[in-house]
Amino acid sequence: MTGSNHSSPLELLGWSDFFAAQVGPSETDLAPRRVASVHRARIEAIDANGPIGLELPVNANTADFAVGDWVLADPLTAMLVRRLDRKTLLQRRTEGRNGQQLAAANVDTLFIVTSCNADFNPARLERYLIMSNQAGTTSVVVLTKADTVADADTFQQQTMALQRGLPVVVLNARSEDAILALEPWCGVGQTVALVGSSGVGKSTLVNTLAGSGSETLQKTGEIREHDAKGRHTTTARSLHAIAGGGWVIDTPGIRTLYVSDVTDGIDTLFSEITDLAPLCRFRDCTHAHEPGCAVQAAVASGALAADRLERWRNLLEENRGRTPVLTGPRGNKIVRKNKY
Numbered sequence: 001m002t003g004s005n006h007s008s009p010l011e012l013l014g015w016s017d018f019f020a021a022q023v024g025p026s027e028t029d030l031a032p033r034r035v036a037s038v039h040r041a042r043i044e045a046i047d048a049n050g051p052i053g054l055e056l057p058v059n060a061n062t063a064d065f066a067v068g069d070w071v072l073a074d075p076l077t078a079m080l081v082r083r084l085d086r087k088t089l090l091q092r093r094t095e096g097r098n099g100q101q102l103a104a105a106n107v108d109t110l111f112i113v114t115s116c117n118a119d120f121n122p123a124r125l126e127r128y129l130i131m132s133n134q135a136g137t138t139s140v141v142v143l144t145k146a147d148t149v150a151d152a153d154t155f156q157q158q159t160m161a162l163q164r165g166l167p168v169v170v171l172n173a174r175s176e177d178a179i180l181a182l183e184p185w186c187g188v189g190q191t192v193a194l195v196g197s198s199g200v201g202k203s204t205l206v207n208t209l210a211g212s213g214s215e216t217l218q219k220t221g222e223i224r225e226h227d228a229k230g231r232h233t234t235t236a237r238s239l240h241a242i243a244g245g246g247w248v249i250d251t252p253g254i255r256t257l258y259v260s261d262v263t264d265g266i267d268t269l270f271s272e273i274t275d276l277a278p279l280c281r282f283r284d285c286t287h288a289h290e291p292g293c294a295v296q297a298a299v300a301s302g303a304l305a306a307d308r309l310e311r312w313r314n315l316l317e318e319n320r321g322r323t324p325v326l327t328g329p330r331g332n333k334i335v336r337k338n339k340y
């Protein structure tokens with residue numbers, strides 16, 4: 001791995017002032033390590049010298065850790081002491097269980113991967129974008145299989161309209177050119193993660209980015225499991241080194257994307273709608289039937305697509321329905337900071 005001359009070995013792994021500031025005076029003897037893979041009963045980490053095991057305290061639950069986490073460990077015993085606060089966290093609420101499944105932590109950029117074919121679905125991309133907005137990661141949509149169609153531009157235009165300022169990269173995941181196209185987000189110490197449906201080219205992209213056969217390829221704890229339908233799918237929760245100096249996490253398991261637990265992520269995605277709201281006659285306008293509604297006026301003039309407004313409404317509704325109302329210590333209801 002070639003890094004910048006100014007980066008310390010830890011910074012090459014994604015360490016920054018954000019994490020350094022959390023290390024207390026009594027903790028300077030501890031060693032920072034980055035979680036590379038999380039299994040049911042064990043966690044593997046890396047430090048500047050490569051893969052390194054972690055001993056877990058008896059009461060530790062590996063489900064509380066995510067690939068990409070930074071932890072402090074005792075360098076002599078390898079015992080994990082504590083996890084540092086996360087810069088970003090990709091997670092989703094699991095079906096039928098009370099809790100969030102942690103997909104990846106401290107990811108700088110989320111590559112939302114789809115291909116220029118039947119997989120392309122703006123409504124699904126919106127769900128991924130909400131997840132990314134909520135996690136605090138920079139979103140980039142990666143449109144693969146551009147080499148198989150003549151009208152990749154049409155897909156790109158449609159995608160760019162989904163969120164203000166959204167970078168959309170069109171590429172062939174099998175080509176080396178993909179490295180160059182994604183380089184702006186894959187610099188030294190940067191962490192990217194990939195999400196998207198099965199078959200869109202996530203593994204292909206990881207291999208291209210890592211440079212297959214390259215000595216820098218660092219695979220840790222990759223596993224393959226059966227999904228609900230009995231198919232083999234990639235379920236690697238692991239960090240791979242990118243040839244240029246960053247890190248990539250292949251994020252499996254985020255297949256059915258329901259929206260829940262979102263506060264501002266929906267507003268960020270639909271900013272062209274939320275920007276209009278203050279212009280409505282009524283402060284609590286629902287943009288459905290009220291007179292003097294600026295949002296309905298935008299639909300009437302053609303500036304806003306009716307189906308986009310419809311999806312905004314449905315996503316808010318879904319989020320409201322799926323976000324549990326937290327119950328406080330004395331059974332008091334805690335009202336979540338949702339705007340709608």
Ligand SMILES: Nc1nc2c(ncn2[C@@H]2O[C@H](COP(=O)(O)OP(=O)(O)OP(=O)(O)O)[C@@H](O)[C@H]2O)c(=O)[nH]1
Pocket residue numbers: 144145146147148171172173174196197198199200201202203204205233234
């Ligand atoms: N022509 C072309 N083929 C591609 C491209 N990206 C991926 N493929 C092919 O599409 C197939 C599926 O790609 P994968 O990388 O396995 O897809 P995945 O997203 O990792 O799929 P899962 O592991 O099931 O989540 C493979 O045969 C790839 O070679 C591309 O940009 N162009």
Ligand SMILES: [Zn+2]
Pocket residue numbers: 277280281285286287288290292293294295296
């Ligand atoms: Zn309105």
